[in-house]
Amino acid sequence: MKNLGYYNGKYDLIENMTIPMNDRVCYFGDGVYDATYSRNHVIFALDEHIDRFFNSAGLLKIKIPYTKDELKELLNDMVKKVDSGEQFVYWQVTRGTAMRNHIFPEDDVKANVWIILKPQKVKDMSQKLRLITLEDTRFLHCNIKTLNLLPSVMAAQKADEKDCQEAVFHRGDRVTECAHSNVSIIKDGIFKTAPADNLILPGIARAHIIKMCKKFEIPVNETPFTLEELMDADEVIVTSSGQFCMTTCEIDGTPVGGKAPEIVKKLQDALSAEFLKETDKVQEGII
Structure with a gap:
């Protein structure tokens, strides 16, 4: 695939993906993200980015529905599905999908996980x-x-x-x-x-x-x-x-x-x- 989008287990080309209107990201930007790059379909400094991602989520009391190892496995699997080995690797978690309310939704509302992968190289440091x-x-x-x-x-x-x-x-x-x-x-x-x-x-x-x-x-x-x-x-x-x-x-x-x-x-x-x-x-x- 030329690029890849992922949302709670479903994936397709980024331009084909949709999200629920009631995802709390739409109203409040209620979530955190992290990003890095891959080369040869290998994600750079993944452990460090995952640690920071979980720390950000924890500071906002967002419960990520994966362990660190499960999320790393998912990301490593996803980058292999994109044709180019050099990719911008982006992922985020939002607090969940619920009717608009500033107060956190009930505990049975699970957080939403997004992944976005697109061909992109790191910058030329001579610039x-x-x-x-x-x-x-x-x-x-x-x-x-x-x-x-x-x-x-x-x-x-x-x-x-x-x-x-x-x-x-x-x-x-x-x-x-x-x-x-x-x-x-x-x-x-x-x-x-x-x-x-x-x-x-x-x-x-x-x-x-x-x-x-x-x-x-x-x-x-x-x-x-x-x-x-x-x-x-x-x-x-x-x-x-x-x-x-x-x-x-x-x-x-x-x-x-x-x-x-x-x-x-x-x-x-x-x-x-x-x-x-x-x-x-x-x-x-x-x-």
Whole structure:
């Protein structure tokens, strides 16, 4: 199949799938999601994404109708049904289907599981990004990967209208994260990234780049940094599941970065090698 959609055991091409009007996602965005990529029909960093998914659901008291192992098995099976081995792998759970009511439905209403798979490659890390900055007006639980993404949608649209690829959020002078990525800086050989508190999503790619920094004995500082530090950084790094370590050349029309290319290249090469190695694994006759 060229792509694949899944909803509570039924699957078809994404464009053929439908959902009940009373799925609570329609009224409240009442659910959480996670996403990663596959190569050779092998899903990258699946354990970490599943752990974060279950954590997000737990924080919202959503009961996922699968164990972690069952959901991993389902996802691994689904990616094999799509023709292309390089896919964007997305899944979400909503609280259930019931008549509109802000209060949770009764316990016998099961949560709904969605999976969406489509051909897509990870980003080319040689590309440079242009960013804008915006005040972070989101709620105070950004550590939950909730489906309520309107502030991020509006920010991404504003960035696109300015011919930029991302928007950097800040609360006052403190930089938090991007509309759909984490943002970090390199200054004087130190990798600095916002702490994994309730104001940012604890990105999987962020965790991997921190691991690589420690491997190469690059100091890591997980404390808040300011807009001034962002603009004065030797490098501004944007990370997400589809773009492991992208550098920035411009923020709000002002040139930035480009002063620590050796460190960036070392991290990019290591992250790319990690992705290729994990997705080259032989699984049930694949490859």
